Amino acid sequence: MSTAATRTAGPDRLWTVDEHLEDILATVRPLEPIELQLLDAQGCVLVEDITVPVSLPPFDNSSMDGYAVRVTDVAGASEEFPAVLTVIGDVAAGQAEPLHVGPGETARIMTGAPLPPGAEAVVPVEWTDGGLGGGPVTGMRARSQSPEGAGGHVHVYRSAEARAHVRAKGSDVKAGDRALDAGAVLGPPQIALLAAIGRGTVRVRPRPRVVVMSTGSELVQPDEQLGDGQIYDSNSFALTAAARDAGAIAYRVGAVADDAETLRDTIEDQLVRADLMVTTGGVSVGAYDVVKEALSSVGDEDEEGAGIDFRKLAMQPGKPQGFGSIGPDHIPLLALPGNPVSSYVSFELFVRPAIRALMGLDDVHRPTTRATLTTDKALTSPKGRRQFLRGTYADGEVTPVGGAGSHLVAALALADALIVVPEDVESVEPGTEVEVVLLG
Template sequence: MSNAATRTTGQERLWSVDDHLEDILTTVRPLEPIELQLLDAQGCVLLEDVTVPVSLPPFDNSSMDGYAVRVADVAGASEEFPAVLTVVGDVAAGQADQPYVGPGQAARIMTGAPLPPGAEAVVPVEWTDGGLGEGPVSRMRAHSTSPEGSSGQVHVHRPAEARAHVRAKGSDVKAGDRALEAGTVLGPPQIGLLAAIGRGTVRVRPRPRVVVLSTGSELVQPDEELGTGQIYDSNSFALCAAARDAGAIAYRVGAVADDAETLRSTVEDQLVRADLMVTTGGVSVGAYDVVKEALSSVGDEDEEGGGIDFRTLAMQPGKPQGFGSIGPEHTPLLALPGNPVSSYVSFELFVRPAIRALMGLPDVHRPTIRAKLSADKALTSPKGRRQYLRGTYADGTVTPVGGAGSHLVAALAHADALIVVPEQDTSVEPGTEVEVVVLG
C-alpha cells in the first residue's frame, strides 16, 4: 500500500477546526528566500533588517522656491522697510557648485536645492518683490544671473528665523538607522523608501504561487449559456481573488469535470507553477472515490509523506475537507467543499493562514474581536459543531447577514465578518457578546 493511500484515513475521525488548522500550519513551511528587484518584491515579506546607508535628505535643502539668506540681513524687514540684498547667483536642484552667500547677499534657490554655504534660512519668493503678480517659477526665472555672477537686487519684506524653510540633513532618516524591519510586507511606500536609500534589490520570501481549481461537471463559465442543471463557476473566481488578497500570486483554472483521469491530468499540469494548490468541490461523501483516486496518485505517490487525507470537521459550513501533499515536490493541497459559502469560509480559516505561512509572516490569522450580537431572534447552532455565520460589524456590534445556508452567495457578498458560535452552544441570544472574525 502506498503512503498516499495510507494517508486517506481522516474520514474515520471527527476533526476539530483547531486540530485541522494545526496540522496544516505544522506541515506548510515558508518559501525559500530570494533576491529580487524592487518592483518584483512588491507584496513580498522582507527577510532581514534594512539599515540606512546615507541620510535622508543627504544634505540641507530648501523646501520652497525663494532666496537663501543670512538671518541678520532680513531681521526687521517689512513691507515699508524691506531688506535690500544683492543676488549673487542661482541654486538649482542637483547643482554641484553653489555660490557663497555673504553679508548683505542672497542666492535664488529652487525647491530641493542644497542650501548654499553662508546661508542660514530661505525666504519664500512670495515674501519678496521678485516678479510681482507672477507665479513662483516665473518670478524665479524673471531674474537671470549676470555674467559677473550677480543678478541685481531683491527686496525682502519679512524676516526669517534660522533654518526657516530648510529641510535638515537626516531629518527623515539618518545613516545607520533601521529603515525597515524583517517581516515587513513591502508595499508602495516601503519600496519607495528602499529606492530612496539606494537599494536596488532586496532579500525577501517570494509571494506564494497558488493554483485554484474548481471541480464539477455542472459548472459553466460566466458569459456562457446555462443548460439544464448547470450553474456558473463562482468559487474559482472568489477563491482566486481571496488568494490574491492574502498576498499570493493566484492562477485560476477553469472548472474540471467529475472525472478522475481528467482531474489528475489537470493537477499534474498545474504543479509546475504551484507552491500551493486549492481545489473546490468533490470532497463530500458522494465524490470521495473519484477525488481520492485522482489526487492520491498525482506525481510520485510513493514518496514518503505524500497523499491527501479527506476529513470530516466539527464545523458548519465546511464539514468535508481534504489536506495533504502531492507530486515529487510534496506541494501542499487543500481540498475545499463546493458550496460557495462553505468554500469561502474554509478558505478564510485554512487556506489564508497557509498562504501567510508560506510567506513567512509571524501572524497568519485574521484579527478576532468581541462584539455584541444584534439580532431579531436567537441564533441556533447544531450541537458539537463550531458554526461560522456571516455578519456585518460596526461600533462594537455585529449583525447577522442572511441565513446559515451554505449556498447564500448574495449574503456573503454583503458580509465583512464571521460570527463564531462555539461547539458547546446551540443558541445565542441577542445582546450576547460573541467572537467575531474580521474580514478585510
C-alpha cells in the same frame, strides 16, 4: 504528510477546526528567500534588516522656492524698511557646485536645492518683490516673474530665523538608522524608502504561487449558455480573488469534470507553477471516491510522506475537508467543499493562513474582536459544531446576513465578518457578546 499522518483517526472521526489548522500550519513551510528588484518585491516579506547607508536628506536643502540669506542681512526687515540684497545667481536642485552667499548677498533657490555655503535660512519668494521692485509678490507673479541668474537686487520684507525653511540633513533618517525590519511587508511606502536610500534590490520571501481549480461536471464558465442541471462556476473566481487578497500570485484553472483521470492530469500539469494548490468540490459523499482516486496518485506516488487525508470537521459550513501534499516536491494541497459559502469560509480558516505562512509572516490569521449580536431572534447552532455565520460589523455590533445555508452567495457578498458560535453553544440570544472574525 507529516503531522496529519501521525494522528489516529477512523472514517467517522470528527476533527476540530483547530486540529485541522494545526496540521496545515505544521506542514507548510515558508518559501526560500530570493533577491528581487524593488517593484518585483511588492507584497513580499523582508528577510533582512535594512540599515540606512546615507542620511535622508543627504544635505541641508530648501523646503521653499525663495532666496537663501544670512540671518543678519534680513534682521528687522519689513515692508516699510525692506532688506535689499544683491542676487548672485540661482541654486537649483541637483546643482553640483553651489554659490557662496556673502554679506549683503542672496541666491535664488529652488525647492530641494542644497543650501549654499554662507546662507543660514531661506525666505520664501512671497516675502520678497521677486527682484521686480514694489511690494511682495503673490500668485502667478511670484511664480512667473522672478529673475533668473545673477544680477539685480531683491527686496526682502520679512526677517527669518536661522534654519527657517531649511530641511536639515538627516532629518528624515540618518545613516546607520534601521530603515526596515525583517518581517516587514513591502508596500508602496516601504518600496519608496528603499529606493530613497539607494537600494535597487532586496532579499525577500517571494509571494506564493497558488493554483485554484474547481471540480464538477455541472459547472459552466460565466458568459456561456447554461444547460439543464448546470450552474456557473463561481468558486474558482472567489478563491482566486481571495488568494490574491491574501498576498499570493494566484492562477485560476477552469472547472474540471468529475473524472479521476482528467482531474489527475490537470493537477499534474499545474504542479510546475504551484507553491500551493486549492481544489473546491468533490470532497463530500458521492464524489469522494473519484477525488480520492485522483489525488492519491498525482505526481510521484511513491514519494514518502505524500498523500491527501480526507476528513470530516466539526464545523458548519465546511464539514468535508482534504489536506496533504502531492508530487515529488510535496506541494501542499487543500481540498475544499463545493458549496460557495463552505468553500469561502474554509478558505478564510485554512487556506489564507497557509498562504501567509508560505510568505513567512508571523501573524497568519484574520483579526478577531468581540461584538454585541444585534438580531430579532436567537441564533441556533448544531450541537458539537463550530458554526460560522456571515455578518456585518460596525461600532462593536454585528448583525447576521442571510441564513445558515451554504449556497447563499448573495448574503456572502454583503458580509464583512464571520460570527463564531462555539461547539458547546446551541443558541445565542440577541444582545449576547460573540466572537467575530473581521474579513475587511
